[in-house]
Amino acid sequence: MNKKSILIMGMLCMLLTACHANPPSSSDQLQQREDALQPKENNRAADLLNRVMEKAQIGMTIGGPFNVLDSKIDEVKGEWGSPDKEDQAGKGFYATYNDKNFALGYNAAGEIFDVRSYARELNEITSFQIEDRYGQPDQLRKTNREEIFVYEIDKEIELKFIIPKGEKGVHHLSVMNLERAKDEYILDIKGESNQLSATAWESMKEWRKQIVLFAQDYGNVYINGPNKKQVALTFDDGPDGKVTPAIIDLLNKYKVKGNFFFLGRNVEKYPQVVKEAYNSGHLVLSHSYNHIELPKLTAKEMQTEIERAGNSIKTVIGKEPSILRPPYGETNKQVVEIAQQEGYSVVLWSIDTLDWSQKEASNIVNNVMNYVRNGDIILMHSDSKKTEAAKALPELIESLQEQGFEMVDLETLLNIKAYH
Numbered sequence: 553m554n555k556k557s558i559l560i561m562g563m564l565c566m567l568l569t570a571c572h573a574n575p576p577s578s579s580d581q582l583q584q585r586e587d588a589l590q591p592k593e594n595n596r597a598a599d600l601l602n603r604v605m606e607k608a609q610i611g612m613t614i615g616g617p618f619n620v621l622d623s624k625i626d627e628v629k630g631e632w633g634s635p636d637k638e639d640q641a642g643k644g645f646y647a648t649y650n651d652k653n654f655a656l657g658y659n660a661a662g663e664i665f666d667v668r669s670y671a672r673e674l675n676e677i678t679s680f681q682i683e684d685r686y687g688q689p690d691q692l693r694k695t696n697r698e699e700i701f702v703y704e705i706d707k708e709i710e711l712k713f714i715i716p717k718g719e720k721g722v723h724h725l726s727v728m729n730l731e732r733a734k735d736e737y738i739l740d741i742k743g744e745s746n747q748l749s750a751t752a753w754e755s756m757k758e759w760r761k762q763i764v765l766f767a768q769d770y771g772n773v774y775i776n777g778p779n780k781k782q783v784a785l786t787f788d789d790g791p792d793g794k795v796t797p798a799i800i801d802l803l804n805k806y807k808v809k810g811n812f813f814f815l816g817r818n819v820e821k822y823p824q825v826v827k828e829a830y831n832s833g834h835l836v837l838s839h840s841y842n843h844i845e846l847p848k849l850t851a852k853e854m855q856t857e858i859e860r861a862g863n864s865i866k867t868v869i870g871k872e873p874s875i876l877r878p879p880y881g882e883t884n885k886q887v888v889e890i891a892q893q894e895g896y897s898v899v900l901w902s903i904d905t906l907d908w909s910q911k912e913a914s915n916i917v918n919n920v921m922n923y924v925r926n927g928d929i930i931l932m933h934s935d936s937k938k939t940e941a942a943k944a945l946p947e948l949i950e951s952l953q954e955q956g957f958e959m960v961d962l963e964t965l966l967n968i969k970a971y972h
C-alpha cells in the first residue's frame with residue numbers, strides 16, 4: 553500500500569464512523585469486530601492509529617521526537633541522556649529508554665534505522681482496529697509467538713505492529729528505514745542431520761524461521777554475533793563427570809574459550825566440574841534448572857527455573873550468570889521479559905551441530921565447516937549421553953583456526969555481560 557492510498561483510506565475512515573471494507577468471516581471475528589466498534593474505545597483507537605500513521609509517514613513514531621530519515625544516535629543521547637540499556641548484536645545496536653517506553657535501533661554509522669514505541673496505550677489497539685483503519689496489511693508475518701502487521705509506507709519505510717500470540721492488544725510498534733537497516737547482520741540457522749524424520753526436519757526448519765524473526769523484535773535475544781571473523785562454541789545440558797571435563801581439557805589445550813550452558817540440577821551434582829570450567833576461563837551460563845520448556849510454565853515457575861539455576865551456579869563460583877539459553881530454544885515474549893527482569897539476555901544459536909541426533913563426529917564437524925559464517929554461535933552438548941561432541945572438537949577447532957576464525961566467549965562476541 554502506498555502513501556497516497558493510506559491517506560485516502562484514512563480520510564474515508566474519518567468520514568465514516570467505521571470502515572467495513574472486509575466482511576467478517578466467522579463468529580469469532582464478528583465478536584472481535586463488535587468489540588472493535590465500541591464507540592468510545594473505537595474513537596480512541598482511531599485517534600491513536602491516525603497519529604501513528606501521520607508520524608510513520610515522516611519516519612517517526614509516537615512517544616519520541618526522532619526519525620529514521622536523518623536522526624542520529626548522538627542527538628538522541630544529547631537530548632535524552634544515556635539509555636538504560638544498549639545492546640550490540642548482529643542486528644545492529646539498540647538503545648532502550650525505559651521511562652519513555654521507547655527504543656531506537658541504529659547502524660554502525662550511528663544513523664537511526666528503527667524507532668519503537670512500547671506506549672501502554674498501544675495495548676488497547678487490536679488487529680481488527682488496525683485493519684479497520686488501514687485496510688489489510690501489506691504483509692502479515694505469523695509465527696508461533698506473534699503476529700506482525702506490516703504496512704509499507706513507501707519504498708524505504710515500514711510500519712509494523714507486533715501482537716504476541718494469545719493477546720489481543722499491540723505489544724509494540726516499529727517504524728523502520730529498510731535502507732538504513734541494511735547494516736543489520738542477521739543469520740539464518742544452519743545445520744542438518746541424517747537422523748531426523750522428514751516431519752521432524754520440517755518442524756525444525758519452521759522453528760528456525762520463526763525464531764529468527766522473533767529475535768529481531770527483541771533487543772535482548774541473540775541468534776548470532778556481529779559480522780567479524782569470530783565465532784562462539786557453546787555446550788548445553790552439562791555438567792557431567794566425563795564429557796564436560798573432556799571438553800574443558802580440549803578447549804584448554806587449544807587455548808580456546810568455551811561457553812557452557814549448565815543445568816542447575818547438574819551443577820549441584822558436579823560442582824568440581826563447574827569450578828574447573830570457570831577457573832579455566834570459560835563462561836558458566838544458565839540453561840535453567842530442570843530443562844523444561846519455559847513457555848509451558850506459569851510466570852512464577854519460569855522465574856523459579858531461572859533463579860534456582862542462577863543460585864546453584866552462584867553457590868559454586870560466587871557469581872550469578874546473566875546469559876540464559878532456554879531449554880530446546882523454546883521462548884516467547886513472556887520468557888524474554890521475565891529473563892530481562894531477572895537480568896538475563898537470551899542467547900540461542902545460528903549453527904546447530906545436531907550432535908544429539910547423529911552419532912558421527914565427522915557430521916558434527918561438517919555441519920559447522922559447510923556453513924560457518926562470521927559471528928556464528930555454534931550449538932553442541934556436553935552431557936554424558938553425547939560423547940560425539942568431544943570427539944569432534946579437535947578437528948573442529950583446527951578447521952576453524954585454519955580458516956582464520958577466532959573462537960571467543962559470548963561476552964566478547966556479543967558485547968554483553970556474562971555475570972550479574
Ligand SMILES: [Zn+2]
Pocket residue numbers: 788789839843879880
Ligand atoms: Zn538443552
